[in-house]
Amino acid sequence: MSFIIWLLTSGYFFHFPFFYRTGNLAGFLFMPLMYLYIRMVLTGKGLKWMDLIHLLPFLIILVDFWPIFMLSNDEKILLIQSEVSNPVLYTSYNQSRFFPPNFYTPFRSLVLAFYWVISAIMVWKNAKKQDLRGFAKEWFVWIKIFLGLELLVFFPFLLLFWAIEPLTNFLLVHLTIVLLTFITSLALIFFPKILYGMDQNLFEEKAIKIKSEKTEQLSDQKIKEIEEKLDKVLNKDKKFLQHGYSIQSLAEDTNVPVYLLRLYINSHLKTNFSDFINERRIEDSCNLIESGKFEHLSLVGLAELSGFNNRNSFTLAFQKFKNVSPSAYIKSVKGKE
Structure with missing residues (x-):
């Protein structure tokens, strides 16, 4: 113009x-x-x-x-x-x-x-x-x-x-x-x-990505150390099921600085924090569905148990990581019984 x-x-x-x-x-x-x-x-x-x-x-x-x-x-x-x-x-x-x-x-x-x-x-x-x-x-x-x-x-x-x-x-x-x-x-x-805009996570992830391209990658020892701490907090304690669980929360629980977590997630795992956490939530929700103990729950209840704030975000994440809707997945599980 x-x-x-x-x-x-x-x-x-x-x-x-x-x-x-x-x-x-x-x-x-x-x-x-x-x-x-x-x-x-x-x-x-x-x-x-x-x-x-x-x-x-x-x-x-x-x-x-x-x-x-x-x-x-x-x-x-x-x-x-x-x-x-x-x-x-x-x-x-x-x-x-x-x-x-x-x-x-x-x-x-x-x-x-x-x-x-x-x-x-x-x-x-x-x-x-x-x-x-x-x-x-x-x-x-x-x-x-x-x-x-x-x-x-x-x-x-x-x-x-x-x-x-x-x-x-x-x-x-x-x-x-x-x-x-x-x-x-x-x-x-x-x-x-x-x-x-107001997407602080996206800004910080981009900054870390740029920084990681200009600096050395994490050492094997540091990667192993981070993985051990993540295993305890995420796989054993399942902290990711908490609503509003942020990378700052993860940093406090693992005692690993935020910038190192971002570097590990973005550069080593080739993903972002949101997908990193949501993928674990979806895996946990699949385990709940397959256990058959929560058949009385609606999708809203299942989403809440899995750490999602609402049904829409749960459905979108489920579709992304499983290539199928949660409703279709539930039907397929019931069909195997």
Whole structure:
């Protein structure tokens, strides 16, 4: 988006005719994707089929300007040359088949305002639930700064579009977009934890993986020592059945530092802590099923006994490690009796 803005303001757009009229396409993709990203970080929930509705504004402009997108580069250059000297004329989108001139500029700002409001409400509500002194601090600081800059992209336009000349409005909006991109880029460079949202485990696992690639692997003696301690805590005491059992808990129980446990699990076992623990939980649940002593339990009860917080996480983990659902596994066990 910033590159297209530079092409427009510099007058060099006719060297890149294939970008003609793609600025709004990028904008109408950026707005819902930013909201969906914030929602996924804050809720931990993935995308659903219903989320395709957020592509509706993008599809509208795609269909509306499809004949323009299909023009040859020479034809696009002629259009660019007729408009590029006047940025206001260029951004009025006079080639729209369905809407009047200058429809898309206020429409884009209204759509951005809508996504900004629901994103800001979500951040505000979830910030109250988080310990902002902890791992999520950088992400919340960054997202608030980002939303503040994003507000400047559309709010002055909606507030003053009737009072200031179009060229000034054009320059202010696009300057803010460039600043938004530039500041976000700097933030990601200097605060890489932003990329991990609130997933502290993922960040630490990545850091250990990078570190382990640059340093020596664990010695055979250290591996044997860690395995003996894990055997006592996990195989004999079955600490993994505790709800919310974390790698910090495992480090306390085994008296092995967290970074060594991560190094052992990630580099030696080629897995991550979540899978390492969940695989043992699933094995234990299979033993419970095969014992026949817990036939009265529902999947929820079985999940709870196996250390999972809910049925969904239990079912997903079971499917991952056994390639079959827990219900199907229970039926297969009963069929052997």
